């Protein structure tokens with residue numbers, strides 16, 4: 422017999438739990454408030470600094486602990502406005518040109534909202550045929566953009582780091598790099614390879630592998646002859662050349678390694694050819710980018726980051742593997758509690774191609790802007806970034822104050838004051854104090870160097886002009 426007490430308690434709990442599912446009028450109020458918050462942020466963006474430093478560093482947020490009683494949406498949004506939205510780097514700003522900028526497409530944000538509302542289960546085809554078809558359609562589109570053949574496979578990930586990890590694990594298993602062979606296997610990269618590759622090797626159990634940093638040329642691109650020579654030397658020593666990792670392009674300088682030459686060497690030597698195109702990959706949508714990245718279609722695996730050069734908000738990378746079975750072999754798994762999901766198999770399930778099972782339906786944040794806006798404005802924005810980088814470099818040369826790095830392969834330009842490291846460090850500090858524009862620094866050939874990366878979809882000529890002006894004003898010490 423079900424007791425009255427149980428019924429009573431269930432009634433009480435239900436009344437409280439129903440707060441988790443607001444009614445239509447409250448949904449409308451809260452939705453409008455959130456939208457108004459977003460609108461205020463976007464409207465202020467044109468005038469907002471690209472970098473803000475405050476002494477408290479958002480510590481005020483901690484004065485509102487997570488508690489039994491909620492504070493309501495208005496106060497919660499107030500906390501975001503006061504402590505989160507405006508401090509540190511504003512990567513949504515068109516005047517943000519540091520690291521690899523992120524943009525944050527409006528239609529992606531709408532996609533995220535809808536993905537969260539409908540909460541389609543995108544890990545398994547049976548669970549949401551539509552969500553999985555949508556994601557796989559995107560993966561096929563990107564594989565075609567790269568030029569990979571049928572039979573390739575891929576998966577959307579949280580970003581380039583995880584995508585690189587997946588590619589490295591697939592390559593490890595494909596070549597049977599395990600046990601004793603780990604210490605003999607060799608990976609070829611350059612000093613400019615992204616550091617997430619080190620992390621990925623470690624996570625993949627390959628921390629003790631032999632790493633060869635191949636020399637680069639004056640444009641910071643891997644020297645193919647040096648690669649050949651090193652492979653010969655390694656074979657003579659009894660090592661096992663395993664993978665060559667090319668960048669398209671590098672985070673430091675945007676340089677694209679000579680993919681065609683590397684593909685040929687990898688082919689002749691039986692190496693896995695991986696291209697980390699997390700930053701540069703989507704420049705394939707432009708004619709200049711296609712020329713620059715010729716040979717990428719010969720890769721065994723490729724990583725790209727829609728949250729970089731497709732301007733998506735953070736949280737979207739992709740791994741593509743030429744022989745899709747390799748990706749599946751390293752990432753699929755089975756469990757009794759998933760037995761009903763085997764009914765429908767006409768599309769591969771992302772859960773079998775990535776480390777994740779339950780996952781964000783992240784395809785929607787990519788699909789929605791591409792469908793709503795079409796490819797044309799993306800192509801235009803990417804070509805604009807390539808040209809803006811050249812424009813910036815020209816203006817910096819004309820300014821006569823800075824030493825400027827080589828003509829960019831893609832959209833990163835390096836420069837420095839001729840006076841030496843201390844002067845450049847001081848300029849970087851002055852940029853941070855000023856905050857109007859944000860650029861970042863690195864070390865190149867042992868010297869402190871500043872760089873502009875033009876990647877944000879909101880960066881246009883006016884923003885680049887302002888960067889040039891701020892740099893000259895600060896360099897003049899006024």
Ligand SMILES: *Cc1c(COP(=O)(O)O)cnc(C)c1O
Pocket residue numbers: 521579580581582583615617668670671672697698699700726738
């Ligand atoms: C950004 C970047 C990565 C890392 O990707 P995340 O999305 O930051 O995890 C890897 N390689 C290159 C070349 C990058 O620019």
